[in-house]
Amino acid sequence: MHAQTNADLHCHSTVSDGTLAPEVLAARAKANGVELWALTDHDEVGGQQRAMDAALALGMPYLTGVEISVTFAGKVVHIVGLGFDHRHPSLVDGLRATRQGRGARAREMSDDLAKVGIRGAYEGALKYVGNPELISRTHFARFLVDAGHCSDVSEVFRRYLTEGKPGYVPHRWASLGDTVRWIREAGGVAVIAHPGRYGFTPTEEYALITEFMAHGGRGIEVVTGSHTSADIVQYTGTAQEFNLLASRGSDFHSPQESRIDVGRLPDHLSGQLKPVWTVLEDRIHWPA
The missing domain is CATH 1.10.150.650 (DNA polymerase; domain 1)
Known part of the structure; x- marks a missing residue:
């Protein structure tokens, strides 16, 4: 698999806040030409076995995934984990603690x-x-x-529901260090999700990336459903500057709500980047 692979390593099912069941989402991904898929529900790995079984039955290679909410610099940042053991105790227990609030x-x-x-x-x-x-x-x-x-x-x-508006209540999420450690201990790779969404200053973003890497984080999403073409150029440069693995994913939630369908990202990773899946070859689940 190479940089032009149609990998979709970020999407959500009914196990978190998506509207499609893991099995339905797997079929949609396959129909849309996905060549490597990961379901990344929020703070939950309960759909992993279902997603994996469905993907393999369709002849589609699968990586385990999760998207974990982290508090950093007063904002909620998302960290995607890929290629881990979804039954690993430290990850399962850490996610359970995160969900309880x-x-x-x-x-x-x-x-x-x-x-x-x-x-x-x-x-x-x-x-x-x-x-x-x-x-x-x-x-x-x-x-x-x-x-x-x-x-x-x-x-x-x-x-509503955003800071300063009715219905907004902040939640204390996991720490960046704990989150990366859970993913690493379970054998996976940690990736900063959709960095263009956070609105950080260059100084704040530098702090996020360097702290993330200090904890053992290794990847960053470059091509995502929420990145503009300018964002893709910017974070291609960021991945090269910090020698980070590059990932791509639609962040698909729902046919009615999502800007990009699962498997339908218009851009591939630059051939100058090292895709995250190249270091996870032994963690990819292949169809029989």
Whole structure:
């Protein structure tokens, strides 16, 4: 496999905040030409075996994956783990601890929305949740759209659920060091997800990358569903400057909500970059 491989190593199923089951998502990825796939649900590896079994049955190579929320410089940053043992105790236990704060946070979000006249948001959001441990802002957003409070998810995040707006409740996520350690101990590679999304200053971004690497992080997403062509150029340079492995993934959640379909990223990695999957050859699950 090389830089032009149609790898999609970032997407979400009903096990976290996607709208498609792992098996349905696997079939969609295969139909869209994916040559190497990873399901990366938020803070949860409960869908890994299902995704792997479905991918292999379709003749599609598979890498285990997860996307873990981290607090860094006052913002939530996402770290993708790839190619790990999804049953490894330190990873499984660490993710469980990370998830435990979501329920209380969701009830606080609902209480805050009630103050502006939106009642029953917690119960409403629960109807969209595949895994109650992973209730998130995305589930509240779907409730707000379907209940007629907003026309689409973009409007939700303009009016609610973001800092300074009704329904916003911060959550204390895992530390960067712990997250990278969980992934490494389970045999995987840690990757900074969609770096163009965070709005960091150059100094903050440098601090993130250097601390990430100091903990043993090795990769960065260059081609993603949320990166512009200018972002791709920028983070191609970043990967080269810091000698980071390059990854790509759609960050697909839903046919109705996502800008890019799984497997349909318009750009490949530059041939000047070293794809993350080249160091994970022995961790790829191949069809029989």
